[in-house]
Amino acid sequence: MTSLIDRFLKYVTFDTQSDPSLGCCPSTKGQTTFAAFLRDELLSLDLQDVTLDDNGYVMATLPSNVEYDVPAVGFVAHMDTAPDASGANVRPQLVENYLGGDIALGKGEQVLSPIQYPDLHQLHGHDIITTDGTTLLGADNKAGIAEIISAVAFLIEHPEIPHGDIKIAFTPDEEIGRGADLFNVEKFAANWAYTIDGGPVGELEYENFNAAAATVTFHGNNVHPGTAKGKMVNSMTLAARFQAEMPADETPETTDGYEGFYHLTTAEMSVAKSTLHYILRDFEQDGLERRKAYLKNKVATFNQGDKTERVTLTITDNYSNMREMVEPHPHIIEIAKQAMIACDVKPNIKPIRGGTDGARLSFMGLPCPNIFTGGYNFHGIHEFITVQGMELAVNVIVQIAKDTAIRYR
Numbered sequence: 215m216t217s218l219i220d221r222f223l224k225y226v227t228f229d230t231q232s233d234p235s236l237g238c239c240p241s242t243k244g245q246t247t248f249a250a251f252l253r254d255e256l257l258s259l260d261l262q263d264v265t266l267d268d269n270g271y272v273m274a275t276l277p278s279n280v281e282y283d284v285p286a287v288g289f290v291a292h293m294d295t296a297p298d299a300s301g302a303n304v305r306p307q308l309v310e311n312y313l314g315g316d317i318a319l320g321k322g323e324q325v326l327s328p329i330q331y332p333d334l335h336q337l338h339g340h341d342i343i344t345t346d347g348t349t350l351l352g353a354d355n356k357a358g359i360a361e362i363i364s365a366v367a368f369l370i371e372h373p374e375i376p377h378g379d380i381k382i383a384f385t386p387d388e389e390i391g392r393g394a395d396l397f398n399v400e401k402f403a404a405n406w407a408y409t410i411d412g413g414p415v416g417e418l419e420y421e422n423f424n425a426a427a428a429t430v431t432f433h434g435n436n437v438h439p440g441t442a443k444g445k446m447v448n449s450m451t452l453a454a455r456f457q458a459e460m461p462a463d464e465t466p467e468t469t470d471g472y473e474g475f476y477h478l479t480t481a482e483m484s485v486a487k488s489t490l491h492y493i494l495r496d497f498e499q500d501g502l503e504r505r506k507a508y509l510k511n512k513v514a515t516f517n518q519g520d521k522t523e524r525v526t527l528t529i530t531d532n533y534s535n536m537r538e539m540v541e542p543h544p545h546i547i548e549i550a551k552q553a554m555i556a557c558d559v560k561p562n563i564k565p566i567r568g569g570t571d572g573a574r575l576s577f578m579g580l581p582c583p584n585i586f587t588g589g590y591n592f593h594g595i596h597e598f599i600t601v602q603g604m605e606l607a608v609n610v611i612v613q614i615a616k617d618t619a620i621r622y623r
């Protein structure tokens with residue numbers, strides 16, 4: 215499967231870092247350049263309905279090769295890389311047959327060490343693609359793109375493998391939370407889809423947080439400190455008291471797995487006015503509502519006995535757990551699970567402690583769990599991926615196409 219690795223190594227040469235400070239879509243020009251390159255590659259594979267729309271979304275169809283009706287399955291990956299680390303001049307290095315120990319990253323002082331990243335212990339004998347220590351790698355999510363295109367190319371070369379319509383889409387600006395914004399679900403016309411945007415081999419995710427944000431504002435009264443007795447209300451004192459009364463064991467640093475949290479992200483403070491910004495996360499909708507109620511009650515307690523509203527609260531909902539949209543269609547998970555098992559991959563189903571574009575797409579009518587790419591340590595200079603993991607991702611995509619066709623025969 216050299217073409218898989220060739221594709222990947224070519225794709226990471228495009229600088230497609232997205233930029234949250236820019237309002238356009240795609241947010242950066244590099245993504246448009248990459249999108250045009252991908253469109254041309256899809257055209258050269260003779261795929262149908264190849265389009266690159268004004269917002270930078272690339273879509274294409276591999277038409278069904280069977281006589282009967284099979285649901286259309288989609289595969290989705292994103293073209294941008296995270297703003298957290300540079301994605302320009304990526305110089306990947308291939309370490310063949312990794313035998314353990316530290317891997318020097320390029321000529322710099324950075325190393326990829328199993329002491330820091332114990333996952334490396336499981337990868338002896340694998341071929342590992344790393345950065346040169348100065349940029350991210352961009353396996354998130356160019357590995358997903360290379361895997362999807364390689365799987366489609368494989369299906370084209372093997373017409374004896376049955377499949378229904380296979381829909382593929384590459385989206386801009388996922389890393390800045392906008393990848394689903396202008397996704398044309400109707401045009402994509404898939405019955406369901408998978409993002410190929412996960413980490414280590416076996417990852418299969420269809421649960422994510424329900425998310426809301428809360429702003430608590432404390433209105434003080436500023437008076438010259440020399441004559442403040444009985445008059446000054448220092449809003450910072452109120453804010454500090456409020457934060458001290460938040461559940462200390464329900465924060466990001468004290469929770470994992472299926473546990474939710476309250477997280478104080480930023481604060482602005484002065485005597486006259488202080489504002490605390492929280493994000494609330496919970497895998498259960500009830501749980502999220504309970505967290506909102508906790509804040510409301512706490513604010514009410516702070517206002518007790520005050521004629522004016524000393525403390526005000528606004529809450530906005532951000533995103534929801536896709537499980538609600540995926541669970542009514544258990545075959546979507548079952549097909550992915552069985553495809554992994556058929557490819558000698560042990561499915562590792564775990565909740566995403568965040569949100570994904572797949573979650574937003576699920577609520578837009580396209581149920582969309584997430585599948586592994588084979589990559590590790592996304593968004594930083596220690597990002598790496600294994601050739602073997604990428605090959606398994608291709609196999610799983612092909613197997614999903616095949617199993618879906620067989621299931622509906």
Ligand SMILES: [Zn+2]
Binds near residue numbers: 292354355388411
């Ligand atoms: Zn990603």
